[in-house]
Amino acid sequence: MHEFSIVMSIVETAEEKVKEHHAHSVESIDLVIGDLAGVDSHALDFAWESAVKNTVLQTAKRNIIHLAARAKCLECDCEFEIKELFDGCPLCGEPLLQIMQGKELQIKSMILN
Amino acid sequence: MCATCGCDSDAKVSIHRVGEAGLLNVENLTLTPLKEPIHVGTEKRDRKEITLEQDVLLKNNLLAERNRGYFLAKEILALNLVSSPGSGKTSLLERTLLDLRGTENFYVIEGDQQTSNDADRIAATHVPVVQINTGKGCHLDSEMISSAIQQLHPQNGSILFIENIGNLVCPAMFDLGEQKRVVIISVTEGDDKPIKYPDMFQSSQLCIINKIDLLPYLKCDLDKLKQYARRVNPTMEFIELSCTTGEGLSQWYDWLKKEKLQEQSMLV
Numbered sequence: 565m566h567e568f569s570i571v572m573s574i575v576e577t578a579e580e581k582v583k584e585h586h587a588h589s590v591e592s593i594d595l596v597i598g599d600l601a602g603v604d605s606h607a608l609d610f611a612w613e614s615a616v617k618n619t620v621l622q623t624a625k626r627n628i629i630h631l632a633a634r635a636k637c638l639e640c641d642c643e644f645e646i647k648e649l650f651d652g653c654p655l656c657g658e659p660l661l662q663i664m665q666g667k668e669l670q671i672k673s674m675i676l677n
Numbered sequence: 678m679c680a681t682c683g684c685d686s687d688a689k690v691s692i693h694r695v696g697e698a699g700l701l702n703v704e705n706l707t708l709t710p711l712k713e714p715i716h717v718g719t720e721k722r723d724r725k726e727i728t729l730e731q732d733v734l735l736k737n738n739l740l741a742e743r744n745r746g747y748f749l750a751k752e753i754l755a756l757n758l759v760s761s762p763g764s765g766k767t768s769l770l771e772r773t774l775l776d777l778r779g780t781e782n783f784y785v786i787e788g789d790q791q792t793s794n795d796a797d798r799i800a801a802t803h804v805p806v807v808q809i810n811t812g813k814g815c816h817l818d819s820e821m822i823s824s825a826i827q828q829l830h831p832q833n834g835s836i837l838f839i840e841n842i843g844n845l846v847c848p849a850m851f852d853l854g855e856q857k858r859v860v861i862i863s864v865t866e867g868d869d870k871p872i873k874y875p876d877m878f879q880s881s882q883l884c885i886i887n888k889i890d891l892l893p894y895l896k897c898d899l900d901k902l903k904q905y906a907r908r909v910n911p912t913m914e915f916i917e918l919s920c921t922t923g924e925g926l927s928q929w930y931d932w933l934k935k936e937k938l939q940e941q942s943m944l945v
């Protein structure tokens with residue numbers, strides 16, 4: 565699962581930031597994950613547990629900010645919440661959508677010690 | 678390590694040329710570190726809060742853009758072939774490399790967890806090929822491609838095929854710097870794959886429907902398959918073919934020629 569690579573990228577960034585700021589560990593980390601980011605929270609938890617061992621994130625508190633997915637219909641311009649990538653426009657039924665929100669996968673902030 | 682497919686980042690990645698002389702082991706090349714965006718820091722006694730708002734896959738994305746720039750400057754058409762295991766990626770490449778031999782310069786990067794079987798099949802067509810073994814990793818990333826290119830030295834104006842790991846989930850998230858992503862689905866997989874794996878179908882531009890020689894034996898509704906794919910990707914192009922009988926292959930070759938011309942015109 566790519567969740568492992570994702571956690572490894574987070575660990576790598578955290579290690580760099582800790583070094584850069586002459587800190588020694590991360591107290592907490594805030595992540596933003598959109599509902600359509602393609603990240604399974606179960607798999608993420610699982611990967612997190614093994615990937616943060618012996619790293620600056622080992623004892624870090626992890627906060628996940630979930631973002632609901634929103635799309636805009638390119639036919640009728642209306643904006644709405646979507647649950648799946650294959651949802652069509654609730655008004656006109658067209659599949660031509662622009663995803664406005666929900667694909668995010670970000671490290672928002674960290675508190676370093 | 679991971680719940681679904683057991684990938685493990687500790688596993689060794691190896692990248693090497695596969696040729697008639699067998700395996701040449703070349704060490705991985707080190708990449709120059711990428712610049713990171715500037716962040717704002719706020720001091721709080723001995724604690725420090727830093728705001729990043731940084732994409733988790735930033736490094737992969739930056740390196741992918743670097744690969745893309747390299748391809749563009751050298752007018753190389755780079756294609757990322759993705760599918761479930763066994764949909765026919767290697768078969769399609771074998772056919773293509775033999776049928777179009779002498780008309781284009783081809784290069785291949787083969788991704789596989791463990792073996793070099795696919796790279797050996799490509800090497801038999803005398804096309805330069807680099808094997809990337811990801812160990813337990815379930816996708817290729819842009820750094821692996823960057824190292825592989827440095828071993829392949831593709832010529833200007835060539836076509837580079839990248840066969841990704843057989844997996845419809847993980848490779849969807851990792852941009853390699855390709856110009857186009859080609860998803861291959863075989864008719865034996867069922868017509869609802871596009872909505873079961875929407876990320877892959879949304880991020881691909883061409884969908885090849887392979888093994889159409891088997892249609893008489895199956896219940897697979899191609900119209901329904903395309904309809905599902907268009908629901909996640911309204912601009913998707915489709916080509917139906919059979920690597921076994923050769924039916925439909927000429928459409929794929931025409932598509933390649935069209936894409937190559939487009940790549941060359943991007944520079945002007």
Ligand SMILES: Nc1nc2c(ncn2[C@@H]2O[C@H](COP(=O)(O)OP(=O)(O)OP(=O)(O)O)[C@@H](O)[C@H]2O)c(=O)[nH]1
Pocket residue numbers: 760761762763764765766767768769795842843887888889890891918919920921922
């Ligand atoms: N009937 C039929 N069989 C095909 C066709 N194309 C490929 N196959 C068979 O499908 C099997 C898998 O083909 P490959 O080309 O190895 O598939 P792949 O996608 O490269 O597989 P992985 O690299 O393992 O993910 C082989 O036994 C092929 O002979 C086709 O058009 N028709």
Ligand SMILES: [Mg+2]
Pocket residue numbers: 766767768795840
């Ligand atoms: Mg293969």
Ligand SMILES: [Zn+2]
Pocket residue numbers: 565566679681682683684685813814815
């Ligand atoms: Zn995995």
Ligand SMILES: [Zn+2]
Pocket residue numbers: 565566567682684815816846847
């Ligand atoms: Zn994965």
Ligand SMILES: [Zn+2]
Pocket residue numbers: 637638639640641642653654655656657658
């Ligand atoms: Zn609409």
